[in-house]
Amino acid sequence: xxxxxxxxxxxxxxxxxxxxxxxxxxxxxxxxxxxxxxxxxxxxxxxxxxxxxxxxxxxxxxxxxxxxxxxxxxxxxxxxxxxxxxxxxxxxxxxxxxxxxxxxxxxxxxxxxxxxxxxxxxxxxxxxxx
Numbered sequence: 001x002x003x004x005x006x007x008x009x010x011x012x013x014x015x016x017x018x019x020x021x022x023x024x025x026x027x028x029x030x031x032x033x034x035x036x037x038x039x040x041x042x043x044x045x046x047x048x049x050x051x052x053x054x055x056x057x058x059x060x061x062x063x064x065x066x067x068x069x070x071x072x073x074x075x076x077x078x079x080x081x082x083x084x085x086x087x088x089x090x091x092x093x094x095x096x097x098x099x100x101x102x103x104x105x106x107x108x109x110x111x112x113x114x115x116x117x118x119x120x121x122x123x124x125x126x127x128x129x130x
Contacts, residue, residue: 086110
């Protein structure tokens with residue numbers, strides 16, 4: 001009988017000890033969120049700085065009143081397209097069939113991917129209104 005009582009008391013006390021967290025809780029178990037980490041400063045000539053500069057130029061272009069899809073398309077072709085590797089995208093999209101394609105087919109596929117990506121970006125950016 002004594003062993004049973006001690007065992008039951010040990011089991012109950014373990015359940016109570018596990019239910020208590022070490023974090024002080026507020027009303028209804030609400031715990032304050034952790035503070036946000038401090039964002040590092042952008043280093044000059046880093047990818048983040050390049051992206052920030054490019055986004056600034058793009059937003060400046062989009063805010064112009066005389067913007068039309070043709071000028072936006074030219075901007076995308078000159079400023080944005082060089083940052084994409086369309087031949088790699090074509091190789092990745094074609095998979096194993098890329099080995100069996102001729103160089104002309106590979107070039108045409110890369111051009112189609114480039115055209116599709118840039119025209120979709122122009123279409124979406126043309127409807128941008130701050």
